Amino acid sequence: MALLGGNKDKELRIHENLDELGTDLADYIAELSETSVKERGVFAVALSGGSLIGLMGKLCEAPYNKTVDWTKWYILWADERVVAKNHVDSNYKLAKDGLFSKVPIVPSHVNSINDSVSAEEAASEYEFVIRQLVKSRVIGVSDTSDCPKFDLVLLGMGSDGHVASLFPNHSVLDENNEWVTFITDSPKPPPERITFTLPVINSASNVAIVVTGENKAEAAHLAIDDVGPDCIVVPARMVQPTKGKLVWFLDKPAASKLEGFQFSD
Numbered sequence: 001m002a003l004l005g006g007n008k009d010k011e012l013r014i015h016e017n018l019d020e021l022g023t024d025l026a027d028y029i030a031e032l033s034e035t036s037v038k039e040r041g042v043f044a045v046a047l048s049g050g051s052l053i054g055l056m057g058k059l060c061e062a063p064y065n066k067t068v069d070w071t072k073w074y075i076l077w078a079d080e081r082v083v084a085k086n087h088v089d090s091n092y093k094l095a096k097d098g099l100f101s102k103v104p105i106v107p108s109h110v111n112s113i114n115d116s117v118s119a120e121e122a123a124s125e126y127e128f129v130i131r132q133l134v135k136s137r138v139i140g141v142s143d144t145s146d147c148p149k150f151d152l153v154l155l156g157m158g159s160d161g162h163v164a165s166l167f168p169n170h171s172v173l174d175e176n177n178e179w180v181t182f183i184t185d186s187p188k189p190p191p192e193r194i195t196f197t198l199p200v201i202n203s204a205s206n207v208a209i210v211v212t213g214e215n216k217a218e219a220a221h222l223a224i225d226d227v228g229p230d231c232i233v234v235p236a237r238m239v240q241p242t243k244g245k246l247v248w249f250l251d252k253p254a255a256s257k258l259e260g261f262q263f264s265d
């Protein structure tokens with residue numbers, strides 16, 4: 001049974017185990033997909049890499065593999081490593097192997113980065129791709145900023161509190177002019193990455209942050225709880241959708257340092 005919490009800014013869904021979390025996550029994504037397809041005819045979703053993709057695995061199983069309208073999905077990446085698409089570090093490869101090869105997503109709706117140019121060029125080309133999709137109304141547009149409005153941005157969080165490729169104390173956190181930017185000095189390998197900027201993430205209709213494992217408990221506490229002004233502001237804390245809805249999915253170990261939550265064994 002999930003333990004629900006949060007406030008008007010965010011919803012917390014804390015799960016007993018990964019199986020339960022995976023089912024709730026699949027239900028959540030399937031519901032948003034259905035709503036977006038009904039309202040807009042398409043579902044524009046931005047993925048991250050890492051543990052998130054494995055946690056989405058239930059979407060490839062019954063009933064979701066048959067009930068979700070996969071042909072209406074348009075996939076982009078909230079961040080990508082600038083490596084070849086068949087490289088073990090590629091977020092595209094991870095999602096292709098773990099998800100797309102198992103459900104009928106239209107190949108031309110999968111928007112991967114150009115892996116044969118520099119990180120800077122890849123970011124600028126990817127922003128152009130998004131601009132074209134906004135122009136053709138596959139991706140909505142925010143009514144409060146000039147940013148795209150994704151139906152859903154799915155994020156993981158590192159143990160240092162990074163989301164997408166927005167790392168703590170990095171100047172990339174201050175990028176407000178571009179939709180997609182790049183870094184060449186990622187503290188987590190590989191060093192070259194492209195990433196959505198915070199204004200784009202915060203313009204989405206829905207943002208989910210999916211976090212599991214005890215090694216992320218401290219970062220989850222710093223990101224979610226009302227910590228004092230002297231505490232480090234982790235990037236995940238800066239995810240604050242302007243008009244959209246933020247939902248955190250956590251397992252018990254990741255939630256173990258949150259204030260106000262007490263679990264029985």
Ligand SMILES: O=C1O[C@H](COP(=O)(O)O)[C@@H](O)[C@H](O)[C@H]1O
Nearest residue numbers: 048049050051052156157158164
């Ligand atoms: O490098 C990255 O790390 C984060 C977190 O990964 P996880 O395996 O600890 O869940 C991921 O969300 C991001 O997309 C990826 O590029």
